[in-house]
Amino acid sequence: MRIISGTLKGRRFSPPKSFSARPTTDIARESLFNVLNNRVDFDELSVLDLFGGTGSISYEFASRGCTNVTTVELNYKHFSFIKSMIKEFGLDDDIQVIKADAFKYIKKCNLQYDLVFADPPFDLKDFESIPDRFFENTLLKTDGTFILEHSDKMSFEQHSRFTEVKKYGKVHFSFFM
Template identity: 30%
Template sequence: MTRIIAGAAGSLTLAVPRSGTRPTSDRVREAIFSALAARDAIEGAAVLDLYAGSGALGLEAASRGAAEVVLVERAKGAADVCRRNADAVGRALRGRPARVRVVPRAVASYLESAAGTFDLVLIDPPYELGERALAHDLALLAPLLSPDAVVVVERSSRSPEPDWPEGIVADRRRDHGETTLWWAARTQPELPSQPA
């Protein structure tokens, strides 16, 4: 069973696609969102959930005060589940709903044409996604990050560290059993040195 852990929609049960997804455990989601709350990275944020599956990560952010959430999921069945879950969370939020949009497209295709910037990006690709494909996604994502953006990548503990592109720098690694969370941030451009 997958549920919203905390916030305005806390304890709401979410539907899960019948196959093809690997939902993030409640324990790992709690670790992610406790750390994000400590960084004050959720309230009012524009959130991007890539490889959304059931939408649990992005919808957890919506429950906890994100202003806007985009769920990107290519598989039709999973995208339909995302829509149902987004509707349920929207009803639970009542007077202060986040804007939640489900995009039924491949991640790279979405990132190539996306506009605007994101403050928080949650990436939980299938463990079998190759490192080269993940690196390509991260390179496409870099220009879409706001100056103080936080990026969280969930991978198998047996996977190597992602190949971070120019514009994104690893912040820390946290292991949770078979799951590793890679935390990253946008690198700030260096200011030109001033003449003396």
């Protein structure tokens, strides 16, 4: 895997083969960040990355100038990997990684973010309830964006907060406000 753009552009990282996370592909990540490049000022963003996995989304935000990224990951191996990569990439001041269940975190969190990205396991029980569970809490700032990565087998277009979907093969990113 590699970081697509920014100060760490081209830097590679390899999660162990025993990793159980399904990382966002380089192509899908690059496409998502191309969309975001035209919409946000990375230097000004506060970002919450739920279900951190390999940490690739968080590294991309930090590489592009975001200095306020919080990553939440429950799996200890994944959490430890993300911590080691943050240190290796020199992002200690930009990314905070928290070992926690994402749903428990959003219930207890009293912070608000400009952008929240969630990439839960596609086979997660009650996956379709994630936007509702997320919006039960007030984690988004006014005009903030929630992005949910999901498979092509799901659609959130009927959700009241849905704004658009970006499709990259079998990976879809649904945007909510």
